[in-house]
Amino acid sequence: MSSLIDGTRSRPASSRPGRGRTGGGRVGGGRPAPNPDLARKLLTVAFRPSGLTMLLIAAVVVVTLVSASSDLTGTFGAIATTWLVIHQVPATISGVQLGVLPLLPTAVMMWVVARRCASTAVHTDSRDDTLRLVGAAVAGPLTITAIALAVVADASAAIPLSSPNTLAAFGWVAGIHLIAASVGVAAAHWDRVVAEIPPWASAAVRPATAASAALLAAGAVAVVVSLLVSWSTVGDLLARGNGFVGVLGLTVLSLLYLPNLVVGAAAVMTGSTADFGNVSISVFGNIGGDLPPLPLLGAIPEGVAGGIWPVLLIVPAAVGMMLGRDCARRIAGQDSVLAVLTAAAGAGVVMALLALAAGGDLGQFGTVEVLWWGFGLLTFAWLGLFGTVSALFAMWFSHRGHMKDEVAPPTAEPARTVEPELAITAAATPEDEDDENTGEVLAQESAVVVTKVVEAEIVEESGEPVQVVTEETVEIEVVDAEVVAAPEADPTADSAAGAEPETDLPSKPQKSSD
Numbered sequence: 277m278s279s280l281i282d283g284t285r286s287r288p289a290s291s292r293p294g295r296g297r298t299g300g301g302r303v304g305g306g307r308p309a310p311n312p313d314l315a316r317k318l319l320t321v322a323f324r325p326s327g328l329t330m331l332l333i334a335a336v337v338v339v340t341l342v343s344a345s346s347d348l349t350g351t352f353g354a355i356a357t358t359w360l361v362i363h364q365v366p367a368t369i370s371g372v373q374l375g376v377l378p379l380l381p382t383a384v385m386m387w388v389v390a391r392r393c394a395s396t397a398v399h400t401d402s403r404d405d406t407l408r409l410v411g412a413a414v415a416g417p418l419t420i421t422a423i424a425l426a427v428v429a430d431a432s433a434a435i436p437l438s439s440p441n442t443l444a445a446f447g448w449v450a451g452i453h454l455i456a457a458s459v460g461v462a463a464a465h466w467d468r469v470v471a472e473i474p475p476w477a478s479a480a481v482r483p484a485t486a487a488s489a490a491l492l493a494a495g496a497v498a499v500v501v502s503l504l505v506s507w508s509t510v511g512d513l514l515a516r517g518n519g520f521v522g523v524l525g526l527t528v529l530s531l532l533y534l535p536n537l538v539v540g541a542a543a544v545m546t547g548s549t550a551d552f553g554n555v556s557i558s559v560f561g562n563i564g565g566d567l568p569p570l571p572l573l574g575a576i577p578e579g580v581a582g583g584i585w586p587v588l589l590i591v592p593a594a595v596g597m598m599l600g601r602d603c604a605r606r607i608a609g610q611d612s613v614l615a616v617l618t619a620a621a622g623a624g625v626v627m628a629l630l631a632l633a634a635g636g637d638l639g640q641f642g643t644v645e646v647l648w649w650g651f652g653l654l655t656f657a658w659l660g661l662f663g664t665v666s667a668l669f670a671m672w673f674s675h676r677g678h679m680k681d682e683v684a685p686p687t688a689e690p691a692r693t694v695e696p697e698l699a700i701t702a703a704a705t706p707e708d709e710d711d712e713n714t715g716e717v718l719a720q721e722s723a724v725v726v727t728k729v730v731e732a733e734i735v736e737e738s739g740e741p742v743q744v745v746t747e748e749t750v751e752i753e754v755v756d757a758e759v760v761a762a763p764e765a766d767p768t769a770d771s772a773a774g775a776e777p778e779t780d781l782p783s784k785p786q787k788s789s790d
Contacts, residue, residue: 314405321457322415330420333358344521349434361377364448365440365445372640378533386456393461397461414457474614480618483599483606490598491545495540495542498588507574536644539646543631545591550645550646566641596620596659599666600662613667620655620660624652
């Protein structure tokens, strides 16, 4: 579904239906009729996917009959029956009912229908046009199904083919195309869907899709590993094809039924049981029996299950943890738990529907089935339990991180204490440096003293108050501290006159001798 959501594009305003000159009138004075452009697109949705499917079916049936050197008398009956088989309608041939039908053709057809509906739904604005689109996507296949039922009833007089249940045929066809069309339309109008549902429901869609895909992927890995382990048995079954055509037919048939076996493997991993006639498979124990000579079934293990098989239950637990993490990332707070439960319920419904479609009667071999409602409940339980735990842990870690951010005090740089006497002394002896450099150093030290002395309070042991040195004070001290060299006096003249040498200090006042 994510590929459908990402693949839809917005349409230009000029192509909006009902806003141009080609706008339709009203049907019976009520709802407006679709314009000709939309009507043409609805016909395309109704019959193009179904028509292409019928052409492909006809080509495959003709090639198969010719390759088998068979009579072409029942060609139309075989084509009509294949159409019904693709829609999971059980077929009865020579009095034997075949209810186990391959899922791969059905999945491919649903994907094509969903893509077609998504590309057409982009050009619809109103809800009425959307409903017409879904109705057209279902009405076209139902029409072809009615024709196929009539052809099968007519061909049953010439070939050993029985007509299926009419209600079952229409029900399967309508349900499959309704699901596919709804998914395509929802993907095209995802923004509208999100606006009309709660946030926790919209946040559960992608995690539910990812969880379902993860379970099926785990089942596929288990099937592939089992095929590799039992490759000798698979090779013996392929050798029964007696020639290239037979081997090719068995290979194609195995590929068509591969999704069915994947669904069964996923069910076994959740703790459910998969039955193939008399054969029963579970992580807690197997029951052996006869199987059809299909190479794909060589992947089914023989004998009693080993003691380490319950380790496979880790798979749904891990998928549940992943589901909870994804939901917690998309929505915060308690709504993440609601999203987890919704996603788990959605994944359980999907798995139950797949299990229902993957099983059926297999003639003399009995019934092939996975307890569909048990598979759905187990999927919901595993994903819901471990997903909720994972979401709660994510909430706890997130809350703990916020609490640390609020409690942590702001970091401050420690104040540096600068002795004012050193600064004044450095300023009072400028003869150690050049005049230009001395001025720059004094300016920098003055700035440091202003900043640091104001911030830090210096207390001396002598108890004398320390005067706060400001920028003005430093400048005054620098000016007063300039040392002016006294003019050199003539020592000869001074000694001759018997006078005392001059000093730059004021002399004391003389007292009168009188």
